[in-house]
Amino acid sequence: MSGGLTFRYTIDGDDFTRAGEASSSVKNKLKMLGLSADVTRRVAIAMYEGEINMVIHADGGVITVAVSDSEITMVLADTGPGIPDVEKAMREGYSTAREEVRSLGFGAGMGLPNMKRYTDEMQIDTVVGKGTTITMKVRL
Amino acid sequence: MTIREMQKVLDAKFLYGEELEDLDVEFVFSADMMSDVLAYGSKCSVLITGLCNPQVVRTAEMLDIVCIIFVRGKMPDENMLALAMGKGIAVLATDHYMFTTCGMLYEHGLRGGA
Numbered sequence: 001m002s003g004g005l006t007f008r009y010t011i012d013g014d015d016f017t018r019a020g021e022a023s024s025s026v027k028n029k030l031k032m033l034g035l036s037a038d039v040t041r042r043v044a045i046a047m048y049e050g051e052i053n054m055v056i057h058a059d060g061g062v063i064t065v066a067v068s069d070s071e072i073t074m075v076l077a078d079t080g081p082g083i084p085d086v087e088k089a090m091r092e093g094y095s096t097a098r099e100e101v102r103s104l105g106f107g108a109g110m111g112l113p114n115m116k117r118y119t120d121e122m123q124i125d126t127v128v129g130k131g132t133t134i135t136m137k138v139r140l
Numbered sequence: 141m142t143i144r145e146m147q148k149v150l151d152a153k154f155l156y157g158e159e160l161e162d163l164d165v166e167f168v169f170s171a172d173m174m175s176d177v178l179a180y181g182s183k184c185s186v187l188i189t190g191l192c193n194p195q196v197v198r199t200a201e202m203l204d205i206v207c208i209i210f211v212r213g214k215m216p217d218e219n220m221l222a223l224a225m226g227k228g229i230a231v232l233a234t235d236h237y238m239f240t241t242c243g244m245l246y247e248h249g250l251r252g253g254a
Binding site: 016017019020023024027037041044045048049052092102104105106107108109110111113114117 | 172173174175176178179182191193194195196198199201202203204219227
């Protein structure tokens with residue numbers, strides 16, 4: 001295991017078909033680092049949900065993934081509209097996604113709950129009108 | 141049940157991954173909402189869906205799913221197949237509806253992951 005690796009991705013906000021490329025790249029890198037299938041899957045799912053959210057709600061953003069000997073930290077930062085009611089947004093089934101997004105298979109109100117479900121720690125810092133930063137950790 | 145056996149039971153077209161035909165699968169998840177697949181499908185190695193866009197393949201990839209079965213005659217385009225190829229995910233397509241597809245596979249011993 002190598003400690004102190006950091007990967008950084010800029011997520012394009014207007015191309016839904018490419019959403020997930022960054023998560024796919026991280027998944028491959030973690031596999032190559034020899035991390036367990038369980039950890040790799042949890043990181044990939046949590047990051048993928050976040051990446052999709054960025055494209056759907058925030059016109060893209062930046063994702064940084066840091067791998068240390070003890071944990072993987074994902075920081076997803078956007079300058080989108082922010083989340084007015086975080087408690088509501090964390091509720092399974094609650095979604096503000098457009099109908100068009102639902103027809104693509106997302107916007108079922110599972111994104112944030114899934115991110116919490118698959119990680120050991122999750123923190124949401126959000127300011128309406130300025131943006132959202134979500135920090136997630138998966139312990140090794 | 142192997143992927144080849146599923147293909148025969150469902151009278152499905154093998155669109156990609158015939159070299160994976162001997163892979164043995166046990167747990168299946170079916171949904172059109174990928175958010176639900178990500179929430180509840182993490183134990184499953186087969187995804188049955190009527191949704192047809194590249195995010196279906198991405199979702200399968202994140203969950204280590206080895207085979208996607210498109211139902212209701214849905215046909216993935218070349219880009220989706222290329223993506224599946226790159227990830228080593230077998231792709232089947234059947235004309236059966238989702239309920240029928242699930243029922244047929246259940247009858248042959250496959251189960252949901254819950």
